[in-house]
Amino acid sequence: MTIEIREVTTKKELKQFIQFGIDLFKGNPYYCPPLVFDEINTFDTTKNPAHEICDHIIYMAYKDGKIVGRIVGIINYKANERWENKRLRFGWIDFIDNLAVSQALLEAVQAWGKTHGMTEMNGPVGFTDFDHQGLLIEGFEYNSPMASLYNYPYYEKHLEAFGLQKEIDWIEYRLTIADEAPPRMQRLAQIVMEKSKLKIHSIKSIKELKKYYPNNEYLDVIDQAYQKLYNYQPLTEKQKTYYSNMYFPLLNFDFITIVINEMNEIVGVGLGMPDISDALRKCKGRLFPFGWFHILKALKAKKNMMYFDMLLMAVRPDYQNKGINAIFFYNTSKYFKQYGVKYAETTSILETNNKSQANFDEYEKIQHKRRRAYLKPIA
Numbered sequence: 090m091t092i093e094i095r096e097v098t099t100k101k102e103l104k105q106f107i108q109f110g111i112d113l114f115k116g117n118p119y120y121c122p123p124l125v126f127d128e129i130n131t132f133d134t135t136k137n138p139a140h141e142i143c144d145h146i147i148y149m150a151y152k153d154g155k156i157v158g159r160i161v162g163i164i165n166y167k168a169n170e171r172w173e174n175k176r177l178r179f180g181w182i183d184f185i186d187n188l189a190v191s192q193a194l195l196e197a198v199q200a201w202g203k204t205h206g207m208t209e210m211n212g213p214v215g216f217t218d219f220d221h222q223g224l225l226i227e228g229f230e231y232n233s234p235m236a237s238l239y240n241y242p243y244y245e246k247h248l249e250a251f252g253l254q255k256e257i258d259w260i261e262y263r264l265t266i267a268d269e270a271p272p273r274m275q276r277l278a279q280i281v282m283e284k285s286k287l288k289i290h291s292i293k294s295i296k297e298l299k300k301y302y303p304n305n306e307y308l309d310v311i312d313q314a315y316q317k318l319y320n321y322q323p324l325t326e327k328q329k330t331y332y333s334n335m336y337f338p339l340l341n342f343d344f345i346t347i348v349i350n351e352m353n354e355i356v357g358v359g360l361g362m363p364d365i366s367d368a369l370r371k372c373k374g375r376l377f378p379f380g381w382f383h384i385l386k387a388l389k390a391k392k393n394m395m396y397f398d399m400l401l402m403a404v405r406p407d408y409q410n411k412g413i414n415a416i417f418f419y420n421t422s423k424y425f426k427q428y429g430v431k432y433a434e435t436t437s438i439l440e441t442n443n444k445s446q447a448n449f450d451e452y453e454k455i456q457h458k459r460r461r462a463y464l465k466p467i468a
Contacts, residue, residue: 092157092193097147103132106149109156110183111374119232120239121366122374124384127335131220138327139216142167144205147181148197150190158184158191162198163216164205168322176320177202177467179212180220183240184247191247203467210465211256211320218321219332223259223437224248228458234364234398236436237261238460245461253463257319259437261458262449266397266430270422271451278419281412286351289420295338298345305329307347307358314403319439319462339388343428344397346420348413356408359417363387364396364434394428399435402448414448 097106107128114120132147134140143165150158163178179198184190199210214222221238226245233239269275282288292298298307308329315321324332337345340362348357365387372383404413424430437460438445 092189093151094148094193094197095151097149102149103129103147105156106147106159106181109149109159110181113183113185114239114241117239119229120370121233121235121237122369123235124369124376125374126376128374130335131216136331137216138325138331139165141327142322142325143216145216146198146201148194150184150194152187152190157187158182158194160194160198162201163214164202164207165216165322167325168217168320171322172320175206175208176211177205177207177209178214178216179210180215180222182213182244184244186241186243186247188247188250191244192251195248195251195253199467208467210253210467212253212463214320214462217324217328218315218318222320223460223462225458225460226258228261231263231457232364232366232396232434234366234396234434235369236362236398236400237434237458248463251465253465256462256464258440258462259460260440260446260456261437261460262435262454263457264433264435264449265453266422266425266433267453268426270419274415274418274422274451277412277415281415285408285411285413287348287356287413287416289416290347290349290353290355292345292347293342295342298337298342302355305333306355308333310355310358310405311401311403313405314409316406341388343424344421346417348416350408355405357402357404357413357416359402359414359421360400361421361433362398362400363390363394363428364398390428392427392429394430395432397425397428397430397433399433401436402445410444418448418451 097103107125111122130136143163145161145163147161149156159181160179161181163180165178169176182194184194202210213224224244225238225240229242312324344361346359347355350356365384368383368387402414402417
């Protein structure tokens with residue numbers, strides 16, 4: 090039977106698209122399902138402001154009437170303008186281990202991109218850097234936190250069979266956490282704060298955050314810091330509000346570090362959260378009927394946290410290379426012992442970003458994962 094590719098056009102089909110991405114990994118102990126409502130909102134053109142600067146198309150593959158694969162094609166016009174290219178992105182790609190399925194999905198997206206004048210194909214990536222990006226090629230035997238990603242080892246050969254070649258890799262570390270921050274890190278943090286006249290602005294609730302920074306100034310710093318990162322698209326004001334409202338109310342503010350200068354300007358932001366992958370597995374990504382309980386319990390844990398996810402560290406460009414990252418570790422480490430954290434997982438770091446990798450030199454660590462972005466000319 091031939092592979093049939095169909096465009097996803099209804100809400101029912103979108104739910105099937107999301108569910109396939111979960112069901113494909115049923116029984117896999119390392120896969121972490123996404124929040125289903127979060128995935129639906131991502132593709133809702135009335136909710137996700139990325140759609141104001143992007144076009145996209147969603148396909149599913151069928152064999153004998155059964156869903157066997159999925160993919161999304163994306164054109165981010167703002168990113169293409171920023172990097173002066175004509176890139177077709179692809180993401181949310183999952184499929185059974187059948188070469189005919191993966192090739193049909195990739196061909197469909199490539200054909201769509203070609204009709205829109207795109208000259209190269211890039212992925213797996215999302216609408217923006219705040220979506221999952223990359224294909225896991227090392228570290229299949231480790232847990233995949235919500236901020237990370239997971240796929241089967243066979244995906245790599247399927248993408249290469251289509252002619253996609255490596256453009257860049259990201260790496261991830263697992264840190265072993267001691268009872269206190271490394272002594273050198275503590276000293277450096279104190280020296281940097283004194284020398285640059287910096288301090289930590291302790292915020293304890295979303296209400297306080299909105300009071301002091303009503304215009305999402307913390308996201309301005311993240312946006313400025315990330316300008317040179319791979320494929321980065323400068324955030325629109327609506328995107329800043331969207332991400333602020335989506336993520337910050339969920340965070341434990343003990344693990345948000347905001348560094349300000351003597352003029353009370355934000356110069357650095359560090360974010361982290363407890364690993365909630367076990368909770369998401371229990372509820373299979375659904376809040377109802379009881380998923381909200383497991384997720385809230387994990388998010389609000391006060392002890393025996395064990396695993397922690399380092400989400401991001403961002404420093405305003407004019408304050409970079411001054412050791413401010415040490416302040417993030419110094420502040421966060423104060424809570425690791427209190428919460429019982431034993432291991433911390435970094436998010437992805439570009440393999441070429443030696444400065445970011447050096448942030449973890451003071452810790453006992455293993456480089457346990459690698460993910461890859463691919464590129465292919467569109468003929």
